[in-house]
Amino acid sequence: MRNSVKLILLAVIAIVCILLYAFYDIKGGFSYAFPRRLIKIFAMSITGIAIAYSTVVFQTITHNRILTPSVMGLDSMYQVVQTCIYFFLGSTSILVINKYLNFTISIVLMVLFALILYRFLFRADKFPIYFLLLVGMVLGTLLGSATTFLQVLIDPNEYLNLQSKLFASFSKVNADLVWVAFAILIVAFIYGFKIMRQLDVMSLGRENAINLGVNYDRLVMNVLVLSAILIATSTALVGPITFLGLIVANLSYQYLPTYKHSVLIAGASLISIIALVGGQFIVEHIFELSTTLSVIINFIGGIYFIYLLLRESRAAG
Amino acid sequence: MIQVKELSKFFGKKAVVDNVSVTIETGKITSFIGPNGAGKSTLLSMVSRLLNADTGEVLLDTNDVRRIKSDEFAKRVSILKQSNFMNVRLTIRELVSFGRYPYSKGRLTNEDIKYVDQALEYMNLIDIQHSYLDELSGGQRQRAFIAMVIAQDTDYVLLDEPLNNLDMKHSVQIMKILRKLVDELGKTVVIVLHDINFASVYSDRIVALKDGRVVKEGPTDEIINSDALKQIYDMDIPVQEQNGCRICVYFNSHS
Amino acid sequence: MRLWILVLAAIVLSSISLFLGATDITPMDLLDFGSDEAEIFYISRIPRLASIILAGIGMSVAGLIMQSLSRNKFVSPTTAGTLDAAKLGILICMLLFTSASYTQQIIFCFAFALIGTLVFMQILNRIKFKDAIFIPLIGIMYGNILSAITVFFAYEADLLQNIDAWLIGDFSLIIKGRYELLYLSIPVLIIAYIYANRFTVAGMGEDFAKNLGVHYKFVLNLGLVLVALISTTVVLTVGIIPFLGLIVPNLVSIFKGDNLAKTLPHTALLGVVFLLACDIVGRIIIYPYEIPISLTVGVIGSAIFLIMLFRGRAYAK
Helix, strand or coil: CCHHHHHHHHHHHHHHHHHHHHHCCCCCCHHHHHHHHHHHHHHHHHHHHHHHHHHHHHHHHCCCCCCCHHHCCHHHHHHHHHHHHHHHHCCCCHHHHCHHHHHHHHHHHHHHHHHHHHHHHCCCCCCCHHHHHHHHHHHHHHHHHHHHHHHHHCCHHHHHHHHHHHCCCCCCCCHHHHHHHHHHHHHHHHHHHHHHHHHHHHCCCHHHHHHCCCCHHHHHHHHHHHHHHHHHHHHHHHCCCCCHHHHHHHHHHHHCCCCCHHHHHHHHHHHHHHHHHHHHHHHHHHHCCCCCHHHHHHHHHHHHHHHHHHHCHHHHC | CEEEEEEEEEECCEEEEEEEEEEECCCCEEEEECCCCCCHHHHHHHHCCCCCCCEEEEEECCEEHHHCCHHHHHHHEEEECCCCCCCCCCEHHHHHHHCCHHHHCCCCCHHHHHHHHHHHHHCCCHHHCCCEHHHCCHHHHHHHHHHHHHHHCCCEEEEECCCCCCCHHHHHHHHHHHHHHHHHHCCEEEEECCCHHHHHHHCCEEEEEECCEEEEEEEHHHHCCHHHHHHHHCCCCCEEEECCEEEECCCCCCC | CCHHHHHHHHHHHHHHHHCCCCCCCCHHHHHCCCCHHHHHHHHHHHHHHHHHHHHHHHHHHHHHHHHHHHCCCCCCCCCCCHHHHHHHHHHHHHHHCCCCCHHHHHHHHHHHHHHHHHHHHHHHHHCCCCCCCHHHHHHHHHHHHHHHHHHHHHHHCCCHHHHHHHHECCCCCCCCCCCHHHHHHHHHHHHHHHCHHHHHHHHCCHHHHHHCCCCHHHHHHHHHHHHHHHHHHHHHHCCECCCHHHHHHHHHHHHHCCCHHHHHHHHHHHHHHHHHHHHHHHHHHCCCCCCCHHHHHHHHHHHHHHHHHHHHHHHHC
8 A cells, every 4th residue: 555545544534533523422512512522622633743743753863763752851840840839839729720821831841841951961972862861761750759759748639630630631621722732833843844854864864864964963952842842732731641652653654664754744643643532532432431541542552662662673773 | 175184082081083184185085094993983974074073173175064054065075884773664766865865855856866866877776776775785785875875976975984794795896886986977085994905906095093193194005015004003014916906915914 | 999888887877877766766775675765766766777778788789680681781670660560560469459468469569570570671682772871761661651551550440649659668667567578688689699690691691601501591580580579578668769779789880890799799788878878868858757768769869870871971982
């Protein structure tokens, strides 16, 4: 099958998922339920695309298919921010009630964290990129142990409130914030479109990319920041879905064997939408599970990842 | 012309390249030789701006390499390193097409396609152009990467130990092609070599490095003699002439 | 680093540890059997000291064994999924048996820690790209994934805050009768000492080990069993202490090289000194309250780890 045919197939499945989710079992208050569902679909699509896009480009510039931008401290940063808000200010504070403020503060602090880390460390000939990632991960673990400590001290009722913040959830997504996130996504994509072909060259490795005239250090820096912004946006919007990017990017590489980022990114984005909308449909209407979608996705993503590592040694490079 | 001026690179406190000045003449093959750890590859990496120098500068004609825009530089100088580890599966033709990236930015014009075809033909890869790189032998892979550099159509072609892991037949094949690039297409080739006899037989000029410094530099004739080799390698190496080639017989030398 | 300095440091820190706490105890009180002070001393302070010493020895030796077997300085129970697997094991045990007995917990925790570490070693074997820094990245990713699986089950069963609280490394709850499992560290240490040379050889690879007449599979598995055993005892009695098995052996190897038989006593002792020091810091900072050991070690340990990473880069090139 040609790649274009495969992409169309994915698009069809995605549309079917969206239609199912939008219209299935919609009783009584159509005018009440339908707009809400649309907003949710919109939020899921934005989140899915942002995560898929940032993971694919991040993996290209870091030359591996295992690491994702969210594991290198970004998710931990989000958890620290939210936990600190609940711990020190409580669930009635303005930072919890005012969604805009919470959204902005989360994004700003996460991007700031990434910027400081990259600015401080990123000099490719001094510190290789894996070094940077490891530092990010260690800092993430450090932040993680600090948050766990605070979480244990929190009053159990407050913790339940906090817990809903710490796991991605589409059911309480704020319609206005979705538009803000959409705007950020569009701006990111305008830049992303410009560097699409440079990314193709990047997959030949650092030395070949420089040889072919790519301004390597600057591109890596820009992409790192770009993926941090996208991950921060999606996390602040719905909460962390750590391993979604890992699954959809790798499924896309497997299903669409090409070096062309236009194809890979489109594929990963569509798979991402299918996973989120389709997954949410299953969770809400079929299993009626108490768990949230992100927990299931991390669970499945985790098993898929271990399978990948054990099966294909090439994936590790 | 590429001029290297007082170039140094430190790893920690150790100078891997120590105040090196070299001029690379156009239209010739220049070989960098020397014992392990002499700084050959590091020097080549700095010339090709893969690595930043700590002090000194590299001039392409009269411009500092670091001031030239990256994509402009890629139309003048190409570099091929020894390790080409990749995540993606590419066919030979796709790889060679990447050589046109500095010109086309990914959208191949008819002219670009012509260059790609020529490069494939030049490296004798037409028959297998749709094979994937990971299915090839070491020699074929190396030829594919050289084809990419040829398609890049730069005045200067720099190669870091291109004969690594190749058998005798393929080594000779590659060196003959490099010779042809210089003689027929007027390119300038700079190459890091481990085997002194390949340097002797195929290059016009030799730069000999040791402990990060240039110990000898000049036309091949002036370097390939026992006196100069003694300075470079600390070995007594007899040189024999055979069919007009000077061969260093170092296999049973005393050091 | 001389052995006697470490011994001296261990003795000094031990005495501080014994006489530090909310209740003032002087050596004179101890002679007065039956006094409250003496009671506290024997029920709480001595068990606490013993458990710190045993956990310090255990975790650092476990780290050392893992590093020799994998030939990678950055592999340890924290960075190879061992602790996360142990946590998963405990959770599964809690889910399967509503009131799990101590023995059941030990069995599950041990089995999961062992399997988790084995899987990681399998992954290591299959990865072709063995950059020293890439391995711990994969290990931490792997650990994250295991904990994502844990979160999945814990979330379903509403046990999330419980399991986090329970497994936070904390010595303040140690009293007589609840730490004796840790004495398993002693035979483990002895076996590790006897097999030290064989671990070093096995670390060189299967072919190399066979060439020297070492039974590779047996030694490898023995090493992993020891690691899982130590992790189980520490996790079940104290909780998760991150980074300890990572940094202590590394600090020793900076001074003493990598010959396991030579460095084992130093590693064990430094582990004790380090853990004692961290524990005392955690008890002083917000006196009379305490910061749990996992947080103190997490913060100090990750800071040291980062410094080691930076120094390692400076020397490596």
